[in-house]
Amino acid sequence: MKLFKIRGGVHPDDRKQLAAGQAIEVLPMPALLHIPLQQHIGAPASPAVRRGQLVAKGDLLANGQGMISAPVHAPTSGRIMGVGSYPAHHASGLSVPTITLKPDGEDRWADHIQGVDDPFALDADAIAARVAAAGIVGLGGATFPAAVKLNLRKKYRLHTLVINGAECEPYLTCDDRLMRERSADVIDGIRIMAHALGVERIVIGIENNKPEAQAAMAVAASEHANIRIARLPTRYPMGSEKHLVQTLTGRETPARGLTADIGVVVHNPATAFAVHEALRYGYPLVARVVTVTGHAISRPRNLKVLLGTKVQDILDYCGGFKVEPERLISGGPMMGQPLPSTRVPMVKGSNGVLALTADETNVRDTMPCIRCGSCVQACPCGLVPLEMAAHIRAGDLEGAVSRGLMDCIGCGSCAYVCPGHIPLVQFFNYAKGDMAARGRAKQKQAETKRLAEQRTARMEAIKAAKREAMAKRKREMAAKKKAEAEQAAAPSAHAATPIAETLTAETPAETEA
């Protein structure tokens, strides 16, 4: 099919050959699982189990909270050892609410787990509800609840489902392997999602460095005329959904908008596979495929791991480190995060564990910017990274925002090509974080001001009401007095003097004041 050009981008050495040849293996059952309650974008799930409780595989551990959230399920059968906190799968290493589960080794599915015979007989809402109940989130790394995206049909006029099999991050091969080994299941999941979205057209984008996946998916999709395989040029960040959609349709997603604004919804092949399992078998999302690789890993592998498995268990299975790694990364090397420790558990969004040597990270001392413009050429968003960084360095964050900071997708292409090894993404993340904090502070301030003003207005109203009541009483009193006086005066004709009248009228007012 016809593809369109995107601007910028880089061609990193993809180093996929390390793990691409390794078929997906199932990691042996770990001794203990630590299942965080927040493995998705949105509100954390709230626990639905107690300490000591026995659970079967697939039982609900925690309920999703609110519109954008996802439930968490038991990855295997066993006993709940605790509902507490444990270091997160996050660069900060901070502890988050986590359920600890001791597997009993039986790996027994709960009785209520049941698939549907014909998902295509279900209506869109029923499919979305099942996807939501299965705790499925975007498995490409963004972890946005998949059901929310399936419900976009209610607000947008959609025409195409795009499957993002670009896997443009170097090293990662988990989607590649999944598309090669489970192509029929992935296609089934894709068709179910398209059915739920009510779209006819399906495009599966796969980069040209994955010819086997392209071939396998083409065979699996061959009987469905509405599915097309797009052979994408190998270039980072082809997997950025807005850039992928531009490559396929020639249209840019409007700034601050969604791809749904131009009628397209993008999902990941691993998400499609999870949807297939949830609908056909009733399995909630309790495991995922992860690529364990890097030159510091003894035996690079693609592993199917239960959520909550410690990174250390995975590394042990892969033979540990050949050499001490310079960096341990979760995700790909371009947009992944450093892991604070090997104790942290695997979560829904972790698609890679990379142990990189110093040669691979190629870290050097930062030098001053020589304005070479490499970052301008590399930026897929048409930004001028060197200028934004200069403003941020000078503390002028608003200046950086006015130069498009919020249009930055954080892909890291600029920092990747910078000859001065300037950590540009670090600058931008800092500024984005600070601007968000400022936004929150501003909102808090506005809210405080609003409440204070409300209180003042309320107090004023009370005072005014009091005054009004007082004045009313005064008037009534005066009227009464006057009436009495008139009554008293009536028989004796003109006996009452005007002076006496004024005195009686004024007296209560004086005492009140």
Add this chain to the structure above:
Amino acid sequence: MSIETPAAQAGPFAHEPVSISRTMGLVMLALLPATVFGLWQFGWPAIYLFAATIASALVFEAMSLRVAGKPVRPFLLDGSALLTGWLLAMTLPPWAPWWIGVVGSFMAIVIAKQVFGGIGQNLFNPAMVARVALLIAFPLEMTSFVVPTPLFSAEAPGLLQGLAITFGGQGFDAFSGATVLGHVRTELGQGHELSVILPGLFGPLSGALGTVAGSLGETSALLLLLGGLLLLYKRIITWHIPLAMLATVAILATLLHLYDPERYAGALYHLVSGATLLGAFFIATDLVTSPVSARGQILFGVGCGLLVYVIRTWTSYPEGVAFAVMLMNACTPLIDHYVKPRIYGRDRKGSPIEYADDAGVSR
């Protein structure tokens, strides 16, 4: 496990094998053919001047860094001072006395670069600041050119005689010769016509090969073009500035040549003479002092070409590359402010794109 660092650093955790010293090194590699040719063609005095200029550039850089309290080693080894000294030497008359190179290096490194804040901070191309300052301060030394006397040829000055010329102030009137641009300028000023002046003085072949009188590294158009193509191939520079600059010069020269061939020389004459090619590939493309966006670079290149032609043709200077590049350097911040790439998902004015058929948005 030793990776227990709380200092979370943002990615990427991979990096293209590039560095500032690699960039500078590649530019020097690209300069090498034209430099070696120049040094061979103009012999020992040129070699001495080249060495004196580069050595003094490095010394001034080290001194400035020390005074500024910056680490000397990493900045001295980034290659930028070496490249500045090298480029300056390329633009000097090959038999100029040693102190021309030293004063030039002082101007370039101390005044034009370090006073502005060091690498990456200078507004003007340091080598061109030095060249212009020298031309204005020492017009005699800066316009005393020699005819080529290749190394080891019979008439070439030997090792010691070269020392005397560069460091001893020995005259070299016997070898002196004007550059093509200078000679033509003078003759035109006296009312002669190009058809009388050019034959015997300028041939496209000698101009392209560089076997003519001229600055140390500017004479060989072909070797400079070769270096420029290497820079393009290695993606150190993009085509925008050189092509825009050369095309502008060529188009202007062609148009005016058609208008009056007796007063205005053709495109080829302008392209291979003087510093046109050195300027287009190595001076105007200086990363620090040129715009960062592609459209800005085209604008910058057109401006350079226009000014080069105007200065050469209608002012009292026979050569205008240094002035042209410096004038455009001054415009770079302005160009970068107004000429920017279009941001993804926005129109040129910065508002989010709207599609006429509003596909996707249900009403």
